[in-house]
Amino acid sequence: MYISMYKKIYTKILDTLFPEYCLGCRSFGTSICMSCLSSGDRILSQDSLPEYINPIYSYKDPLIKKLIWQLKYKNKKQIAKDIAPIVYDALLPLITDLQTLSGVQVIYVVPIPLHISRKRHRGYNQSELLAKELIEIDKTGSLVLSIDALLRTKKSTPNAKTHSKRERIQNTRGSFEVNSKLLAHSHIVLIDDVVTTGTTLGEARKVLLQTSAHSVHAVTIAH
Ligand SMILES: [Zn+2]
Numbered sequence: 001m002y003i004s005m006y007k008k009i010y011t012k013i014l015d016t017l018f019p020e021y022c023l024g025c026r027s028f029g030t031s032i033c034m035s036c037l038s039s040g041d042r043i044l045s046q047d048s049l050p051e052y053i054n055p056i057y058s059y060k061d062p063l064i065k066k067l068i069w070q071l072k073y074k075n076k077k078q079i080a081k082d083i084a085p086i087v088y089d090a091l092l093p094l095i096t097d098l099q100t101l102s103g104v105q106v107i108y109v110v111p112i113p114l115h116i117s118r119k120r121h122r123g124y125n126q127s128e129l130l131a132k133e134l135i136e137i138d139k140t141g142s143l144v145l146s147i148d149a150l151l152r153t154k155k156s157t158p159n160a161k162t163h164s165k166r167e168r169i170q171n172t173r174g175s176f177e178v179n180s181k182l183l184a185h186s187h188i189v190l191i192d193d194v195v196t197t198g199t200t201l202g203e204a205r206k207v208l209l210q211t212s213a214h215s216v217h218a219v220t221i222a223h
Helices: 002-017 034-038 062-073 078-102 116-122 126-137 165-172 199-210
Strands: 053-057 107-111 143-145 150-152 176-178 187-194 215-222
Touching (some): 034 078, 053 078, 062 126, 078 215, 107 126, 126 187, 150 199, 176 199
Parallel strands (some): 107 187
Antiparallel strands (some): 150 176
């Protein structure tokens, strides 16, 4: 606990001494500027993933990889705020489609949770930060944040350490529990930083559908 408090103070001091510069072009005042984000390598076809998953950038783009790394492991929370407009743009057509097709107004935004011990260690959940920023900039008034809807009950091994598809599915099986029945019959968009094989999102979607969510889609920064 004290370590994480000192870590927070230390980061605050560093942020004051060394303000934000764009990760791409080093321009002042932003963690990643719009011009660098616009030139990021976009995913044009996501054939290798299920249709309900909508990744934005290619994880092979070195800048995107760096950006996600900094957001996840280097306490660069500002990145969530700076990238939110891009993620929101990717979310908008989905919101419109869901509302047109089903007539519902409210869409629940659910960030993929971290296991409690991992969140405690990191001090935050990057997907939760991003989801909060999306609600902040939402102009439709249709998005409702639901942070506690999903609970991560099992700590998974990082994908890179598991080999076959079967192993990955076994690794993620039972990872989530639905925390509340509030989302029954609702339309949900899951938010995550990176989708690799889609097994984690698939597992989260499965448990939500089992508790009678109407539809579950996902938007991720990269694939
Ligand atoms: Zn830039």
